[in-house]
Amino acid sequence: MLTELKKSEQPNEGKKVPAYSRTNPFYAKVIKNINLNGAGSSKETRHLELSLEGSGLTYEPGDALGIIPENDPELVAAIIEEMNWDPNEAVTINKQGETIPLKEALTKQFEITALSRKLLQQAAELTDNEELKRLVAEENAEELKEYIYGRDLLDMLKDFGPWKASSQDIIGLLRKLMPRLYSIASSISAHPEEVHLTIGAVRYTAHGRERKGVCSVYVAERIKEGDTIPVFVQPNKHFSLPESKEVDIIMVGPGTGIAPFRSFIEERSVNGTTGKTWLFFGDQHEATDFLYKDELEAYQQKGVVTKITTAFSRDTEKKVYVQHRMLENSKELFEWLEKGAYFYVCGDKQYMAKDVHEALITIIEQEGSMTREQAEAYLNDMAKQKRYQRDVY
DSSP states (O other), X not given: OOOOOOOOXXXXXXXXXXXXXXXXXXXXXXXXXXXXXXXXXXXXEEEXXXXXXXXXXXXOTTOEEEEOOOOXXXXXXXXXXHHTOOTTOXXXXXXXXXXXXXXXXXXXXXXXXXXXXXXXXXXXXXXXXXXXXXXXXXXXXXXHHHHHTTOOHHHHHHHSOOBOOOHHHHHTTOOXXXXXXXXXXXXXXXXXXXXXXXXXXXXXXXXXXXXXXXXXXXXXXXXXXXXXXXEEEEOOTTSOOOSSTTXXXXXXXXXXXXXXXXXXXXXXXXXXXXXXXXXXXXXXXHHHHOTTHHHHHHHHHHTSSOEEEEEETTSSSXXXXXXXXXXXXXXXXXXXXXXXXXXXXXXXXXXXXXXHHHHHHHHHHHHTTOOHHHHHHXXXXXXXXXXXXXXXX
């Protein structure tokens, strides 16, 4: 749940500043927006640096930043063209009766890249299209689910016309455009009045069309240095550094999962932490996809990072992932856990986090000479002590 931030004072001033939040975002100036991936990479990962100067905003390592994005102007134009609408027509966007031009509403106010069962059911009442009426019938729930996956508003409008609907009718069916949350990739101690993000641009082809992630491609293609974007801080009490500076930590963050761990490492560097730090990082190719490589190796030379273990899946004949590297280092990893190390995972919920979880149980089971049930109980105890934390999406 998105929460409001506490009011804070601007440095060197006695005046209160507004409590910036999801409903009252701060317009942060873009200081830097660069691609971290090398030439020839199949990925595009943006490193975004934003100024928080004058906002009074602060954050802890592990927190997230919300960005309120805008929809792709090409998709907005395609929807308007498909329906032969007037982009300047005034439409009502809320219960208060506020009106803005249609093009602006589709760009800034409403979700147009994802469909829902409710949307299609309501849309069926605005057309005589028999196929849509059949699809939303209760007995076709699975087929409807399949249709919804990977399709957007333009698909629906193209597939199920002709429509007996005004632009206002269609706008009235749409959900509000939601903020996107990203793990913060910086420590405010290391970068006062700044916040950094690591954002992977999402692009793929589905149902014969190019698709783009709403916020990630907004940042990658349309946000330039010097621009301002609406943001707010989202605290995350369930993903944080140990209170003691002497505690060891193990961090598993492949791809953009590195983001909060860059924050952790910077914070521990500034605070003079004596605990050991072990990072597992993975991606496709070391030459083009080793995010923050120079920074991480510099921290290792300084002794801030004790160990970096990498897995580059496309550099070997057999694909090797972070969970495989964990198993290869099972004896040492279990020794760290036995000495009280915290274990963190950040990244893909569907595959990576599950595989890392399974590998961790296997390591505890084998190295601790335990049964599977005992190993699971060991990990559950770690979670209760906040020594096993996950930030997955």
